[in-house]
Amino acid sequence: xxxxRPEQSVFEFLTYPQVGGDDxxxxxxxAQVRTLEMQxxxxxxxxxxxxxPDFSAAVASLAAGEYALPQGSARFEDVQTVLLEKRANVRxxxxxxxxxxxxxxxxxxRHDFAxxxxxxxxxxxxxxxxxxxxxxxxxxxxxxxxxxxxxxxxLFPPYMRRATEQAVLGYYQNKDIRQIDYAIDxxxxxxxxxxxxRIESVFLLNLFRIQVDLTNIRTMLRLRFxxxxxxxxxxxxxxxxxxxxxxxxxxGSEALGxxxxxxxYHRIVDAGVAYLTSSQSFLKVEQLCDEYLIGFLRxxxxxxxxxxxxxxxxxxxxxEIRTVRLILTxxxxxxxxxxxxxxxx
Amino acid sequence: xxxxMALALLGAGLAAFLAGIGSAFGISIAGRAATxxxxxxxxxxxxxxxxxxxxxxxxxYGFLGAFIVMLQMNFFGGGLAQEVGxxxxxxxLASCLPVGIAGLFSAIQQGKVCAxxxxxxxxxxxxxxxAGVVYAVMVEIYAILGLLVTLFILxxxxxxxxxxxxxxxx
Amino acid sequence: xxxxxxxxxxxxLSLRKRVALASRGHRLLSEKRDEISRQxxxxxxxxxxxxxxxxxxLSQTFRRFMLARASxxxxxVTAALAVPTKKFSMAMEFASVMNVKVPHLLKDxxxxxxxxxxxxxxxxxxxxxxxxxxxxxxxxxxxxxxxQARLLAVELQMTRRRVNVLEHVxxxxxxxxxxxxxxxxxEAERDNTSRLMKITDIIRK
Numbered sequence: 058x059x060x061x062r063p064e065q066s067v068f069e070f071l072t073y074p075q076v077g078g079d080d081x082x083x084x085x086x087x088a089q090v091r092t093l094e095m096q097x098x099x100x101x102x103x104x105x106x107x108x109x110p111d112f113s114a115a116v117a118s119l120a121a122g123e124y125a126l127p128q129g130s131a132r133f134e135d136v137q138t139v140l141l142e143k144r145a146n147v148r149x150x151x152x153x154x155x156x157x158x159x160x161x162x163x164x165x166x167r168h169d170f171a172x173x174x175x176x177x178x179x180x181x182x183x184x185x186x187x188x189x190x191x192x193x194x195x196x197x198x199x200x201x202x203x204x205x206x207x208x209x210x211x212l213f214p215p216y217m218r219r220a221t222e223q224a225v226l227g228y229y230q231n232k233d234i235r236q237i238d239y240a241i242d243x244x245x246x247x248x249x250x251x252x253x254x255r256i257e258s259v260f261l262l263n264l265f266r267i268q269v270d271l272t273n274i275r276t277m278l279r280l281r282f283x284x285x286x287x288x289x290x291x292x293x294x295x296x297x298x299x300x301x302x303x304x305x306x307x308x309g310s311e312a313l314g315x316x317x318x319x320x321x322y323h324r325i326v327d328a329g330v331a332y333l334t335s336s337q338s339f340l341k342v343e344q345l346c347d348e349y350l351i352g353f354l355r356x357x358x359x360x361x362x363x364x365x366x367x368x369x370x371x372x373x374x375x376x377e378i379r380t381v382r383l384i385l386t387x388x389x390x391x392x393x394x395x396x397x398x399x400x401x402x
Numbered sequence: 403x404x405x406x407m408a409l410a411l412l413g414a415g416l417a418a419f420l421a422g423i424g425s426a427f428g429i430s431i432a433g434r435a436a437t438x439x440x441x442x443x444x445x446x447x448x449x450x451x452x453x454x455x456x457x458x459x460x461x462x463y464g465f466l467g468a469f470i471v472m473l474q475m476n477f478f479g480g481g482l483a484q485e486v487g488x489x490x491x492x493x494x495l496a497s498c499l500p501v502g503i504a505g506l507f508s509a510i511q512q513g514k515v516c517a518x519x520x521x522x523x524x525x526x527x528x529x530x531x532x533a534g535v536v537y538a539v540m541v542e543i544y545a546i547l548g549l550l551v552t553l554f555i556l557x558x559x560x561x562x563x564x565x566x567x568x569x570x571x572x
Numbered sequence: 573x574x575x576x577x578x579x580x581x582x583x584x585l586s587l588r589k590r591v592a593l594a595s596r597g598h599r600l601l602s603e604k605r606d607e608i609s610r611q612x613x614x615x616x617x618x619x620x621x622x623x624x625x626x627x628x629x630l631s632q633t634f635r636r637f638m639l640a641r642a643s644x645x646x647x648x649v650t651a652a653l654a655v656p657t658k659k660f661s662m663a664m665e666f667a668s669v670m671n672v673k674v675p676h677l678l679k680d681x682x683x684x685x686x687x688x689x690x691x692x693x694x695x696x697x698x699x700x701x702x703x704x705x706x707x708x709x710x711x712x713x714x715x716x717x718x719x720q721a722r723l724l725a726v727e728l729q730m731t732r733r734r735v736n737v738l739e740h741v742x743x744x745x746x747x748x749x750x751x752x753x754x755x756x757x758x759e760a761e762r763d764n765t766s767r768l769m770k771i772t773d774i775i776r777k
Contacts, residue, residue: 081434092442179654241689338699343694343696379643383639390638
């Protein structure tokens, strides 16, 4: 069967970056995903939840679907458990479906980086290694602990070794704990892009580049908002050049839309900045970023069969779980419905 | 040395073989799509069946082409193999290629169309016949055209020697 | 009090001194009472809006934080907040308002409150933490003011009770005793006079 190769169709040219061609080896998995996709919560259900008068009504509107709570209970802890279970399920399915082990490892490395971040923060500030690590990474947390104790980073896979080295280096420059995160974020982005290029997946490459861009947009606005002196945290490797973001940090907020006019993120920046100025909140930016990414993921609908479909499903499902959690948390804490709609709609 | 018979047999073989390969690939693609959908929605079996089977027709066309060649040469009536000259052999080979090659490619592509149709049928069952089957049939047309060309050449394009006249009406 | 006082001119004199002292004390204490209540009203007036502001900041923080937490993966929340960079220490010193010792809080805050990278965290977390930082200053001020108000209120109550005791018990009682002694002494005087008149009469006869 032919490998996924860049086949740019008219639709791709008009809307999102290209998603690559078909890989018929994934036919059965793709068909399964397409059937499961129908069970994703529709917009109507989410709106109903957001508009529900209280928490138990919101939970009740989920009762028919897969997020139903055991025996109609309405405790928030149950919601958390159910959501975590669903998340573990979809990741398991993803690992089952994905024929290319490198892609599975790539998506698992997300947890490695998260674990490493927590572990390094604790180790470098002389705190106990502690708990709260994810078990879903490529490397079990005990092993990470062992390696960090021994300071023998050669036992790590290359990407984690590079992340650790960069993070330690960054931290000891001025003992700023944020440097750990910046270093790890950058190595994570580099690793994802390099892996995507190595397995020659146009889709993954574009996906990660979009993610980098969206992260950069958020980071830029957050740096501006916090009015911090330092200008770090932007990630290299996206479609939009770093220089533009740096420029965006210095400009006034009304000039930002103009600056990003030539990029596909024009609407995100425009609407996001307007909302940020009027209500001092990032809800809209985050919602628009999510929407853009989901839009790209949905454009894999052009692909009949291929790993793209499965990756898109994983990310969409994770996003859905986050949304459900968001709405239920908001309902539980009696937050304004308008806030929820701003974040979700 | 006379390779006439060998060429004729090669033609019949290619017709069945190429179209058969195409059908096998096509059905495998459509079949995998169907199993994926059926694993979640077993009640859709009936709708899926037509679309999985469709890419299989090319194999039959190939077989039909090969069969007609054999009939024309009076294979089953103890035809005289020695009488097939090299010119006739080449003609038979040429007549078999349309159905073989058209079958090979159209079956694979039809498999993909059927797979797409199956995915769509999973989401919108009411469109399964309107779009899924009809589009697959459009691909089918070109396999049929290939078959027709083969048949026309076999029946009218080739001047068969004496031994074949008995079967010419078939 | 009346019973166990010796009705002498000495006692009368000392009582007169005491009543003068008591009424001076009464005047002073009532002035103090007025001043304390003036201060208290001033502080209370400050506390009202401050309290409202702190409450709104805190509920804002809470709301944002909830949203931030819900929109991030749980592991990322732990990782982001595991090791804070903001250092916070507090000291207390005392100032004197109307002879009441009121606490004054000294705070020492250093480091940035945003202690994480941006890729895996939500912007709402920034907003929550920054508004928490603002709320901290106000919160400390509020704590200080509320404690002051409480101490002043206790002092006010005590002063008012003292004023009342002086005004309604001590001073009237002393006045009564003075009148009693005065009566006694006048009685003794008249007694003496009449006795002298009687003796004069007897001698004249």
